[in-house]
Amino acid sequence: MIRDVFIRRHAVGDCDDRATLGVALLLAMGIPAGYIVVTDSDHGSYRHVLPAAWVDGRWKPLDAQEAENPGEFPAGVRRAAVFGL
Numbered sequence: 001m002i003r004d005v006f007i008r009r010h011a012v013g014d015c016d017d018r019a020t021l022g023v024a025l026l027l028a029m030g031i032p033a034g035y036i037v038v039t040d041s042d043h044g045s046y047r048h049v050l051p052a053a054w055v056d057g058r059w060k061p062l063d064a065q066e067a068e069n070p071g072e073f074p075a076g077v078r079r080a081a082v083f084g085l
Contacts, residue, residue: 015049022051022062036061 001011001021011018019035026033032054039046050063 019049019051026051026053026062031055034059 001013001017004010004012011021013021023033023035034052034054036050036052036059037046038048038050050061052059052061054060
C-alpha cells in the first residue's frame with residue numbers, strides 16, 4: 001500500500017486495509033493508535049473501520065476513506081468499539 005501511495009498518490013484497498021496502514025504509520029511514529037469499528041447492528045457485522053490516534057486523553061478518529069459528508073455516518077450507524085493497540 002505504501003508503494004501504491006508513492007506511485008499512484010493514493011492507497012488501493014477497502015476501509016480495513018486503509019485503517020491498518022494508518023494505524024501502522026501512527027504506531028511507527030510513536031503515537032498510540034487503534035481502530036474504531038462502526039456498525040448498525042448488534043450481530044457483530046460492521047459497516048466501516050477507521051484508524052484512531054490517542055490524543056489529549058481521547059480517541060481522535062482519522063478516517064482516510066472518502067465520504068460524501070466527512071465526519072458523518074448515515075442514520076442508524078453508530079461507533080461500536082475502539083480497539084487501542
